[in-house]
């Protein structure tokens with residue numbers, strides 16, 4: 314494998330929370346790669362460090378040790394402002410708890426990354442509504458998050474992560490609150506996004522119904538990657554289906 318194929322490389326990445334008796338070693342030396350053009354899954358028991366790892370990769374948490382490369386950049390080499398701009402432009406994040414802004418409608422929430430990138434408001438809202446329609450939410454685009462079901466909020470969060478076509482999307486349990494049909498629609502969108510030589514998608518999931526979308530499944534336990542299994546056959550058929 315050529316290093317240029319790698320969208321993300323983590324080497325011996327460590328992260329702890331707290332100090333002294335309260336210290337928790339969430340990441341204990343993680344080696345993990347995600348390749349361009351692929352959907353990489355991250356699975357493992359509750360508390361093993363999945364959310365911590367993707368938060369470190371996305372630059373939302375600082376690691377306490379090890380090396381990290383993201384989209385050819387070493388985040389450590391960027392200034393604080395440089396890191397914020399890099400994240401805004403190139404990353405999409407779907408949080409486990411959705412993190413929608415309560416005072417904005419569904420379409421306005423989705424439009425946030427486009428507005429931050431300088432798109433005119435009308436165009437940003439139009440694109441957001443279009444994407445929400447693809448996710449089966451055309452009748453709820455003007456609804457506020459508190460009036461949406463968990464599964465609807467999850468799809469709004471996904472649309473917000475996709476709308477600015479970032480090069481790297483990290484998703485925390487993106488199908489957890491969804492029925493089969495909506496889970497498939499979400500994975501289809503993520504797979505279509507990933508099939509691009511310049512992009513990658515990392516998905517944390519417990520949802521065995523969507524494992525066939527993975528090109529590689531990294532298994533995590535107790536703060537480490539313990540196994541990586543390629544899912545080659547299904548990925549080539551996925552690429553053929555999408556071609």
Ligand SMILES: Nc1ncnc2c1ncn2[C@@H]1O[C@H](COP(=O)(O)OP(=O)(O)OP(=O)(O)O)[C@@H](O)[C@H]1O
Nearest residue numbers: 330331337338339358359360361362363364365366
């Ligand atoms: N902000 C924090 N402060 C202290 N400890 C934390 C914090 N965030 C996570 N942890 C701890 O770090 C460990 C890893 O947590 P993490 O959220 O990454 O697990 P996870 O694999 O995502 O679990 P789940 O499947 O339940 O979402 C856990 O022991 C957790 O209690």
Ligand SMILES: [Mg+2]
Nearest residue numbers: 363364409485
């Ligand atoms: Mg988690």
